[in-house]
Amino acid sequence: MKTLNVVLTTLVVSGLVAGATGAGIIYSGAYNVAADDHHLDVTYWILNKARQRSVAAHSADIQAPELGGHRQLVQGAAHFSEMCTGCHVPPGGQMSEAAEGMYPQPPNLAESGAEMPARQIFWTLEHGIKASGMPAWGKSDSPEALWAVTALIKAFPNMSGDQYQTLVKEAKAKGIGEGEHSHGGHGDAHEPNSRHSESTDHNEGHHA
Numbered sequence: 402m403k404t405l406n407v408v409l410t411t412l413v414v415s416g417l418v419a420g421a422t423g424a425g426i427i428y429s430g431a432y433n434v435a436a437d438d439h440h441l442d443v444t445y446w447i448l449n450k451a452r453q454r455s456v457a458a459h460s461a462d463i464q465a466p467e468l469g470g471h472r473q474l475v476q477g478a479a480h481f482s483e484m485c486t487g488c489h490v491p492p493g494g495q496m497s498e499a500a501e502g503m504y505p506q507p508p509n510l511a512e513s514g515a516e517m518p519a520r521q522i523f524w525t526l527e528h529g530i531k532a533s534g535m536p537a538w539g540k541s542d543s544p545e546a547l548w549a550v551t552a553l554i555k556a557f558p559n560m561s562g563d564q565y566q567t568l569v570k571e572a573k574a575k576g577i578g579e580g581e582h583s584h585g586g587h588g589d590a591h592e593p594n595s596r597h598s599e600s601t602d603h604n605e606g607h608h609a
């Protein structure tokens with residue numbers, strides 16, 4: 402019984418000391434929140450691993466529709482060029498000045514497109530990533546629009562800058578993707594030739 406008391410007292414006291422040290426660091430302002438003061442390697446590893454595991458677990462039940470039809474890529478390019486290039490470098494493009502100063506830095510999505518399953522990309526677009534600058538787009542954009550952007554990112558590893566620009570121009574010329582964000586999307590969901598609208602239909606159920 403005596404030993405148990407000693408153990409418990411030690412645990413409580415060390416807990417208090419750790420808590421007080423933590424509070425001391427927080428209240429003294431000693432921790433540097435500057436974006437140009439980077440995390441220790443071990444902290445970075447923990448945050449990175451936690452993000453990857455979290456995205457994988459939370460997206461596990463999402464069923465990706467068929468991706469990569471031409472019209473869908475055009476729609477994805479319309480959204481990407483409007484919503485994403487302020488932070489993520491487009492194929493053949495330059496990183497923005499804002500992105501260069503961000504920490505964590507917005508990754509090159511050609512690499513993510515090669516590495517991440519479509520459902521994980523989609524989940525990241527819908528929900529964003531806490532305390533990183535990556536916004537959640539699920540409130541302003543329809544699942545159809547987010548799958549179109551997902552399809553584009555999956556196609557990035559094999560896409561040249563010229564091919565990307567051609568898609569953006571085609572979107573502008575045809576008005577594809579216009580007025581789709583901020584009010585729930587579906588701007589052109591009823592066009593008869595949109596092959597992907599069939600494939601997104603069965604997927605809407607997941608988000609209903």
Ligand code: HEC
Nearest residue numbers: 484485488505506507508513522525530533534535536550
């Ligand atoms: C304001 C800046 C900002 C904007 C705008 C933004 N992102 Fe991000 N994004 C980030 C940052 C920063 C990260 C890295 C988060 C981290 O590492 O914790 C990120 C991460 C991601 C990831 C995860 C990549 C990976 O390899 O883990 C994807 C996918 C992504 N963004 C796609 C998009 C798309 C598509 C858009 C446009 C619809 C977009 N982002 C708009 C800042 C932004």
